Amino acid sequence: MRQNKFYLSLLCALVTVVAALAFTSLRPVLVSAFDGDAYVIKGGTVVTVTGATIKNGTVVVRNGLITAVGADIPVPADARIIDATGMTIYPGMFDSYTGYGIRPAQTQGQGQQTAPPGIDPVAIFMAQMTAAPSSAGLLPEVTVVDQLQVSETTFDQQRAAGITTALTAPRSGVFQGQSALINLGSQSAEKLILKAPFSLNVGFSGARGGYPNSLMGVFSFLRQSMIDAQYYREQWARYNSNPRGMQRPEVNKSLAALQPVINGEMPVIFNVGSVREIKRAIALAEEFKLKYLIAGATDSYEIADYLKSKNATVLLSLSFPQKPLGLEDPESESLRVLRERADAPKAAAALSKAGVRFAFSSGTLTRPADYLVNAARSIENGLSKDEALKALTIYPAQIFGLGEQLGSIEKGKIANLVLASGDIFDKNTKVRHVFIDGKLFEIKAPTGPPAGIPGGGGRGPGRGPGATPPQSEAPAESSSEGSAGIALPRE
């Protein structure tokens, strides 16, 4: 045991040195490897989310579940005790729309409209025209589960940011994949899955080298797909009810995969940003009576009442638009672009005020550490702290049909917990420990704020310029922006 401790501290020291050298923060260290372990978390403030907050409360974890919560409860003798004095305990946070844990090869963007400066747009246009036709991004039967690749360290940065559960799917193409809800632990992918498939994710960026390669082509493609799926349903229904004397219809994987979607059993998640994209998505969903959720929706502050009238659910991106680095003339940006940047953090408050059901997601955010920082910006821009916390915990749990298992600290729920040094929305708060499926991850904070970062020192690793991005996934959120020009107020 002592030897273990010695190696542990040696390891810690080593990692510290490496981190300091590389401006990288420390990796969370896996303390326990046994699912069956029992823990007692004592002395902290327990924010249960669904019930009252318990000062000096105790949470008991066993076999991956929360077995007891309260102020004064008996402590099992065999449990490891974690002194949480001075800490605040939260349920694990959800990231309700990401591309975490997917093999990078599967996530290359297609039909992207952006390129580094200096590349000839004509060359890119021609390259798109010469690309070999590919069915990538056009197959609804593709599942994310088949693309998950999780190692012990894959989700280090997410855990360090207090994120324990995610809805993940690639984010390019039209049919982007059937999503999976996973816990961000370190076991094999199969053990992390909470629900898969949850949804069919749909975006509006076209295919490469073939039809559809334009936005209107994407809509026609989607419409025809739904019509074909309805026809397939009818063909098989007729055949099944009276097969004698009837030719057997052909089996089609894509049309079979669309059946739960057109029957309203599996929701579609539309990956959209601007107001008009949101409206187009909703119009399409209504045309084919699809169950849907809207992901991204950074412009949704403009149409909160409309979203309420549609009874829409929004997986609101906390990836706020940012000023481009190295912008020479700030005046060159249009008023519309400037307004969008100023107003994006107000979206959550607007949705909350209008009574729209929403949960937070990281969208195209590349650093998990920015996730809660931006949630805090939503609070600064008018969202109540209570709503912000719920949009990270119980709301997504309910939206995903996991309200009985996750989203709050209650007896019988999955032991996804975050032990933080204080209020989770305070910029000085550090995440100390994270439980996922009852498994303890200890988060080592960096020794100081990484150099060169104004206002740095946020929670966990990933804040510094040397911090490695979590995944190499190219942010390919579908967007048809770019009409900026001189903006005038719209009367």
Next chain:
Amino acid sequence: MKRIHLILCCLFMIAAAATTFAQGSGETLISNATILTASHGKIENGSILIRGGKIVAVGKAAEVKAGPGAKVIDATGMFVTPGFVDSHSHTALDSVNEGSLSVTAMVRMTDVVDDTDINIYRQLAGGMTTIHPLHGSANSIGGQNVVLKLKWGRSAEELILADAPRTIKFALGENPKRSNFNAPGAQRRFPATRMGVEETIREAFTQGREYIQKWDAYEAAKKLGDNPMPPKKDLKLEAIADVLKGKMDIHSHCYRADEILMLMRLCEEFGIRVHTLQHVLEGYKVAPEIAKHGASASILPDWWGYKMEAYDAIPFNAAVMTRHGVVVSIHSDSNEHARRFYQEAGKMMKYGDLTEEEALRLITLNPAIQLRLDKRIGSIDVGKDADLVLFNGHPFSVYSRPEVTMIEGEVFFDRKKDLEMRDKIAKEKKELIEREKKLPGAVQPTQPAQMIIPTLTEDDLDGHFHDGKAIRKP
């Protein structure tokens, strides 16, 4: 004191409400202007009365009387024209060409209307009120077009003229045969010749005819009491079938006389006609044939020489075809030209001696006829939409400019208000830039400025100017 404020507040609100009422459902009188009706000549010292978004009276100022409480616009010294209609535009679209296949009749421009496109406002400032944004010209048969009223500030659904007759884009010649768009190493798309374009359209028509027959057979079987499996609905063939049934008008991009004759003959073979020829650069060579077929022509006034098939242009095209009885309009095909459309029309008085009214009709009544919306827009007549432009001088003078543009009686551009707005915009912009500078580190930029690559359209590459985003071929 507080009470006075409250009373003042209430009074102000009542006044505001009253003003809104007067504008919304009350009457507006444009008085004492020179009215260019585009349908029945010029009226000096004329007035126009507007109610419920429609023109309810037009005539000599003394004859047109407004009721009490009408909003009066004194237009003394001003010229009033119908709002301009652009029968070939690519404005307010997020995407223009589905260039993957040579027949894409299934795609619809209604799906990609961009209600935030600043060109809507800029064109309003040039008197434009109705536009016909078309699919691009990359394909023999392109997509289904849309008609928009330029109600800047409204959502796409409110811009779209949902009950406008449906139209579809066809294209002939260099663009659909991809003559000028061959990337090295790229697989060439069929068709690669003018013969191939003809064959592609014929094949599509043939498929469309078979599709109609299949559905007819199904309907007949159903009538007999059978329960047959219906044919599979195909969005592409549905559109072609509608073309063959005359439910969707063909607007075809074309340049050369031979291909113009080809398309007219091909359509006649299938019992239909080309509704509007677009560009029609060599239309003057086959004007009698065009008139006989019954097609109208929508042209670029005096552009030429930007590709092989555009060499045989003459600026007399509009006049020659008009004199042969073809309904001719001028189109912009450009966000830039659309802003000074009236000057383009004016040129046509010089080239071929069109009368003032004939020239004005090129951008008002004639494009309205081509969109089959002439019962509703295109001239200043009783019963039509009050889509009007108030000029500070004669619209064909280079010294004139629109002061006010209204759509359905509502002012959507007012030069005075625009000037006032500029200071406000500059101030807000400055404030937002300053505010951003003060934001904490976490929201400072992390990524280098990305160049947004505009969605290139075939027409951009064609050498046409598309609002500065044109990438011209050397």
